[in-house]
Amino acid sequence: MPPDGPSATEADPSSLFANYDRGGFFDEVFDADDQVRPHYAALLAGLDRFTPEDLVRRARIRDAAFRSQGITFTVYDEGEGIERTFPMDLLPRIVPADEWQHIEDGLVQRVTALNSFLDDLYVGERAAIHDGIIPTWLVETSDGFNREAFGIPVPLGARCLVAGVDLVRDGEGTYRVLEDNLRNPSGVSYVIENRVAMTRVLPTVFANQQIRSVDHYGRSLLNALNRVAPPASGDQPTVVVLTPGVFNSAYFEHVFLASQMGVELVEGRDLVVDDHVVSMRTTQGLKRVDVIYRRIDDAFLDPVVFRSDSTLGVPGLMAAARAGNVTIANAVGNGVADDKAVYAYVPELIRYYLGEEPILPNVETYLLWDEDQRAEVLDRLDELVVKPVAEAGGYGIVIGPAASDAELEECRANIEADPRNYIAQEVVSLSRHPSLVEDHLEGRHIDLRPFVLSGGDIEVIPGGLTRVAMRRGSLVVNSSQGGGSKDTWVLAKGVELVVEAEDESTEVESSAIDVEELS
Amino acid sequence: MLARDAESLFWTGRYLERAEDTARLLDVTYHGLLETSPAEEAQAWSDVLAAVRLGQVFADGRRPITAATVSEYLVFDPKNAGSILSAVEQARENARTVREQLSTELWESLNSFCLELRGRNLRADLEYQPHELYGMVRRQCQTVAGVAAETMARDEGWRFFVLGWNLERAEMSCRLLSVRYRQLSPSAFHQWMNTLRSASGLEAYRRSYRASMDPADVVEFLLLSRTFPRSVLFSLRTAENALGHLALDGELTRPLRQLGRLRSGLEFADVRELLQGDLGEELHLVEEGIRQVAASVATQYFSNSREFDLHSLHLMPGEGGIR
Numbered sequence: 001m002p003p004d005g006p007s008a009t010e011a012d013p014s015s016l017f018a019n020y021d022r023g024g025f026f027d028e029v030f031d032a033d034d035q036v037r038p039h040y041a042a043l044l045a046g047l048d049r050f051t052p053e054d055l056v057r058r059a060r061i062r063d064a065a066f067r068s069q070g071i072t073f074t075v076y077d078e079g080e081g082i083e084r085t086f087p088m089d090l091l092p093r094i095v096p097a098d099e100w101q102h103i104e105d106g107l108v109q110r111v112t113a114l115n116s117f118l119d120d121l122y123v124g125e126r127a128a129i130h131d132g133i134i135p136t137w138l139v140e141t142s143d144g145f146n147r148e149a150f151g152i153p154v155p156l157g158a159r160c161l162v163a164g165v166d167l168v169r170d171g172e173g174t175y176r177v178l179e180d181n182l183r184n185p186s187g188v189s190y191v192i193e194n195r196v197a198m199t200r201v202l203p204t205v206f207a208n209q210q211i212r213s214v215d216h217y218g219r220s221l222l223n224a225l226n227r228v229a230p231p232a233s234g235d236q237p238t239v240v241v242l243t244p245g246v247f248n249s250a251y252f253e254h255v256f257l258a259s260q261m262g263v264e265l266v267e268g269r270d271l272v273v274d275d276h277v278v279s280m281r282t283t284q285g286l287k288r289v290d291v292i293y294r295r296i297d298d299a300f301l302d303p304v305v306f307r308s309d310s311t312l313g314v315p316g317l318m319a320a321a322r323a324g325n326v327t328i329a330n331a332v333g334n335g336v337a338d339d340k341a342v343y344a345y346v347p348e349l350i351r352y353y354l355g356e357e358p359i360l361p362n363v364e365t366y367l368l369w370d371e372d373q374r375a376e377v378l379d380r381l382d383e384l385v386v387k388p389v390a391e392a393g394g395y396g397i398v399i400g401p402a403a404s405d406a407e408l409e410e411c412r413a414n415i416e417a418d419p420r421n422y423i424a425q426e427v428v429s430l431s432r433h434p435s436l437v438e439d440h441l442e443g444r445h446i447d448l449r450p451f452v453l454s455g456g457d458i459e460v461i462p463g464g465l466t467r468v469a470m471r472r473g474s475l476v477v478n479s480s481q482g483g484g485s486k487d488t489w490v491l492a493k494g495v496e497l498v499v500e501a502e503d504e505s506t507e508v509e510s511s512a513i514d515v516e517e518l519s
Numbered sequence: 520m521l522a523r524d525a526e527s528l529f530w531t532g533r534y535l536e537r538a539e540d541t542a543r544l545l546d547v548t549y550h551g552l553l554e555t556s557p558a559e560e561a562q563a564w565s566d567v568l569a570a571v572r573l574g575q576v577f578a579d580g581r582r583p584i585t586a587a588t589v590s591e592y593l594v595f596d597p598k599n600a601g602s603i604l605s606a607v608e609q610a611r612e613n614a615r616t617v618r619e620q621l622s623t624e625l626w627e628s629l630n631s632f633c634l635e636l637r638g639r640n641l642r643a644d645l646e647y648q649p650h651e652l653y654g655m656v657r658r659q660c661q662t663v664a665g666v667a668a669e670t671m672a673r674d675e676g677w678r679f680f681v682l683g684w685n686l687e688r689a690e691m692s693c694r695l696l697s698v699r700y701r702q703l704s705p706s707a708f709h710q711w712m713n714t715l716r717s718a719s720g721l722e723a724y725r726r727s728y729r730a731s732m733d734p735a736d737v738v739e740f741l742l743l744s745r746t747f748p749r750s751v752l753f754s755l756r757t758a759e760n761a762l763g764h765l766a767l768d769g770e771l772t773r774p775l776r777q778l779g780r781l782r783s784g785l786e787f788a789d790v791r792e793l794l795q796g797d798l799g800e801e802l803h804l805v806e807e808g809i810r811q812v813a814a815s816v817a818t819q820y821f822s823n824s825r826e827f828d829l830h831s832l833h834l835m836p837g838e839g840g841i842r
Binding site for chain 1 (some may be wrong): 520521522523524525554591610615616618619623626630631633679765767820821
């Protein structure tokens with residue numbers, strides 16, 4: 001056995017999970033009777049050969065690899081930028097084919113409705129408002145609502161070109177939408193890099209499973225961007241990725257996307273607008289740009305119409321978009337549709353635009369400007385989660401059961417001062433997944449952010465970013481709040497799983513898996 | 520390619536070469552001085568500072584010139600933007616802004632180099648194992664160069680990388696010579712050998728000139744060799760070749776014309792004539808010429824200032840453009 005191979009000690013199948021405790025939560029791997037769910041059988045068989053120490057060592061190898069490859073995000077502390085790796089837990093999360101089909105159908109439906117709503121609002125007749133589906137004042141008081149976006153066309157109505165929809169599973173295992181991210185959802189680079197890392201540090205666990213690949217994301221994104229190019233730009237539109245620059249915490253992802261698509265990564269200062277045409281400054285002079293996949297917030301895009309102190313943006317960009325000479329993706333003004341108060345109306349918007357029942361339910365949400373709902377919420381503040389409507393990244397959330405009296409009082413005062421600015425939700429007891437904690441496995445809460453591409457057809461990348469709340473008991477999974485991630489495996493449909501020893505030197509004694517049960 | 524990306528690649532090349540040259544220079548100086556008198560030593564270290572054009576800045580700091588102070592200043596002083604550590608950090612920062620243009624292996628080798636350097640106790644290295652440290656810097660720079668040569672497409676990005684790399688090398692070799700030519704006496708055998716060594720040229724030199732240490736031969740070798748890749752002429756030829764590829768349709772751009780004139784001056788020079796005249800002045804002119812070429816490259820390729828001025832004239836929506 002090679003020195004780097006799995007430990008030679010006879011691995012007891014239960015050793016990794018020796019003292020594992022579901023803790024009364026919905027567990028992704030074990031059912032209510034502590035039996036392994038069938039879609040995890042092959043993985044656990046593959047993991048039999050590893051001791052916790054093996055996993056710890058491999059986790060270190062992975063960490064060193066991410067660091068030398070510069071797969072990092074930047075955290076700013078007292079003006080000093082520190083590059084951190086995004087921790088990846090070595091146990092992958094597995095979604096069986098039928099569950100994934102359900103998720104995919106639900107996401108396509110939801111993003112279709114959200115695109116319709118945004119197009120209706122910004123270039124349409126505002127039918128949903130006129131028909132009383134959603135109140136005018138609610139839309140117009142949203143931070144993400146943007147008057148500058150009126151009349152700016154987006155080919156194919158693909159306003160949410162990239163959407164990241166955060167899903168959670170509740171105590172019964174039902175997938176629910178926690179929030180929509182329609183402005184600049186990030187994390188897709190980790191989806192792909194996590195997979196690459198997994199195949200390198202734990203190649204053997206991939207045996208005997210048919211896992212859908214994710215590395216075509218760059219091609220799919222470029223296709224979608226090509227399709228929303230202004231009609232006049234012809235067959236070979238010039239696409240660029242617009243980044244705020246090297247100091248942005250997600251810079252690695254911007255680089256990653258540009259190189260996956262093989263397009264230029266530009267900063268605002270590389271672009272100029274002349275006569276409503278956008279060009280980039282190259283070594284050979286100016287070159288026209290047709291589609292901008294921007295990773296800059298609306299407010300910084302164009303100092304002429306938005307924040308005049310922005311040096312990240314491009315003066316005149318909005319006018320060029322209005323003239324139809326360039327497409328900005330994601331579209332300007334999308335924030336109105338991922339506002340957490342507007343979120344409560346999305347099921348109604350799905351019924352209104354598509355005439356269908358929502359496939360993926362929301363989390364039960366209370367709107368605090370409604371007097372009755374507010375009274376009930378203030379009554380049960382210690383049982384609910386309160387979120388500011390316009391924040392992303394897990395900032396400003398108050399989790400009732402975990403909050404101190406003082407925090408609850410502050411929260412109450414905030415709600416009473418500005419009820420429009422908050423929503424309250426029932427606490428979802430997020431599902432848990434075994435995760436490597438120091439040298440053993442413990443259950444940790446997880447969510448799932450799949451990525452959805454609109455460009456005419458809607459495509460869902462099989463998998464997504466599974467985020468893990470690495471702190472014991474924590475429900476907050478955001479990377480800015482100490483979260484980690486997992487590789488996410490979507491199993492292919494109708495594949496016969498055959499478990500066999502893949503080579504003679506490794507004695508896999510785990511063929512006692514009921515193949516019929518799996519297929 | 521994007522003007523900004525071209526500029527970053529140019530500087531990535533320059534900074535890497537600067538780090539490598541500085542490491543070579545320090546290594547040779549340090550080990551060449553182990554058997555000399557204190558006076559010679561002080562002179563040698565101030566020569567080093569002059570070769571990297573930091574003599575004045577260092578003197579302003581009112582520090583004594585010793586092996587320790589100069590080495591620390593040139594290896595890891597955070598206030599010195601020309602220290603090896605700063606140069607490698609800046610090479611990495613420049614590469615980071617053009618990562619999508621680089622192969623994964625290239626980025627990884629440069630990134631690991633930088634992380635390794637950051638992770639070391641450089642003060643202790645200087646005290647106990649300077650040769651190991653300088654060797655590491657040299658090897659890692661050569662690794663990056665090798666990975667670049669093996670993985671980068673010969674497109675614009677590559678040309679700018681090579682251009683920056685070789686202009687820095689030519690300039691550095693030139694300064695090294697200016698500092699050393701004053702010790703022209705044939706008796707300074709020791710210094711001349713070290714000069715060759717710091718350019719990694721001792722073996723190649725011996726094959727061409729045998730064991731002679733005639734200063735004229737050394738100057739000819741380091742300045743005018745057509746076969747040794749670190750000679751001034753060879754570096755300028757390589758840079759000129761890169762610039763030629765960058766000029767569209769064989770256009771004679773300003774930097775290309777300047778570099779061509781500079782290179783042909785050396786191409787047809789005769790070392791005996793140079794030594795009879797004022798070699799110091801001659802080297803100074805070449806060095807100045809190289810700086811002018813770099814400035815013209817920036818104007819030609821990195822700034823695009825003409826378009827930018829035009830653009831700033833009418834950025835409000837609805838205003839007509841000036842045709």
